[in-house]
Amino acid sequence: MVSEKVGGAEGTKLDEDFKDLERKADITSKAISDVLCKTTEYLQPNPASRARLTMVNTMSKMRGQVKSPGYPQAEGLLGECMLKYGRDLGEDNNFGGALVEMGEAMKRLAEVKDSLDIDVKQNFIDPFQTIIDKDLKDIQHHLKKLEGRRLDYDYKKKRQGKIADEELRLAVEKFEESKDAAETSMQNLLDTDVEQVSQLAALVESQLQFHRQSMEVLEELAERMRERVNKAQSQPRQKRVPVSRPSSDYSEPEDSNGGWSPPAAPPSYSSAATDQPCCKALYDFEPENEGELSFYEGDVITLTNQIDENWYEGSVRGQAGLFPCNYVEVLVPLRH
Numbered sequence: 494m495v496s497e498k499v500g501g502a503e504g505t506k507l508d509e510d511f512k513d514l515e516r517k518a519d520i521t522s523k524a525i526s527d528v529l530c531k532t533t534e535y536l537q538p539n540p541a542s543r544a545r546l547t548m549v550n551t552m553s554k555m556r557g558q559v560k561s562p563g564y565p566q567a568e569g570l571l572g573e574c575m576l577k578y579g580r581d582l583g584e585d586n587n588f589g590g591a592l593v594e595m596g597e598a599m600k601r602l603a604e605v606k607d608s609l610d611i612d613v614k615q616n617f618i619d620p621f622q623t624i625i626d627k628d629l630k631d632i633q634h635h636l637k638k639l640e641g642r643r644l645d646y647d648y649k650k651k652r653q654g655k656i657a658d659e660e661l662r663l664a665v666e667k668f669e670e671s672k673d674a675a676e677t678s679m680q681n682l683l684d685t686d687v688e689q690v691s692q693l694a695a696l697v698e699s700q701l702q703f704h705r706q707s708m709e710v711l712e713e714l715a716e717r718m719r720e721r722v723n724k725a726q727s728q729p730r731q732k733r734v735p736v737s738r739p740s741s742d743y744s745e746p747e748d749s750n751g752g753w754s755p756p757a758a759p760p761s762y763s764s765a766a767t768d769q770p771c772c773k774a775l776y777d778f779e780p781e782n783e784g785e786l787s788f789y790e791g792d793v794i795t796l797t798n799q800i801d802e803n804w805y806e807g808s809v810r811g812q813a814g815l816f817p818c819n820y821v822e823v824l825v826p827l828r829h
Contacts, residue, residue, distance in 0.1 A: 568602040576590045591718065771794060774788045774792040786812060
């Protein structure tokens, strides 16, 4: 404490050991208060959610420990959104099914986040809050009382000779009594360092458990998403072929009597011989690489070779090249 002038006389100084104890207790008090505040911000960066977490802490003191935080997590809100639209699209739809799977995973992540909030509240926030509500208030109370009695002692010391010796003696006793009480309260705070470190360790364990469980959920989800992508990529897409409209400019053959002839049917393609290896196209196929064969749904393609389990080699309409096996239906298999 800083020395003061009381009625022209220098005030009583507190010893260096007391000052050092007071400095350490002050830093510890600030550390606990600020870390507790920043931990709440870390758990819930959104101010509105932070207010709800504070409300839960208050209610838990009134009702005892709670099993759920009582407010929606952002992960859960995202999950609900994905589930809604996934179900609207239908789970047989690839995108709809993926939304449902991811929505369910996000709901699980919300439950994991609930567990983190509750664990940290019970094992870290509540113990630190108890220190603030009890130990730090006790220290402030004793220091304030000490300051009052120090000033009273200094005042009576200045008037020594004008007041009874018993009055001065009582002032000294009260000052020493308050000094001892303040020292004890500050030392008690510093002596709880093992408990404080244990509470920090509990915070680490809660976070570690949260990240482990989150990783399990996300790894499982990622695997299912990869399976969906691979499945979607392996399925050929049936391309829409525009329907040809009849021409409005009809020509009349010379031997007709004003009527019109329907347009000729498109030529069908068949193998040169019925026993020649061939296949029928189930879908349109547009080459993406050089050496691939272009064809349309319904084309009959002559088979010349099977490259591997995924690719054939064949020809149609005078063109030869490679094409995927799952785009065709084999009519006459290749001879081995």
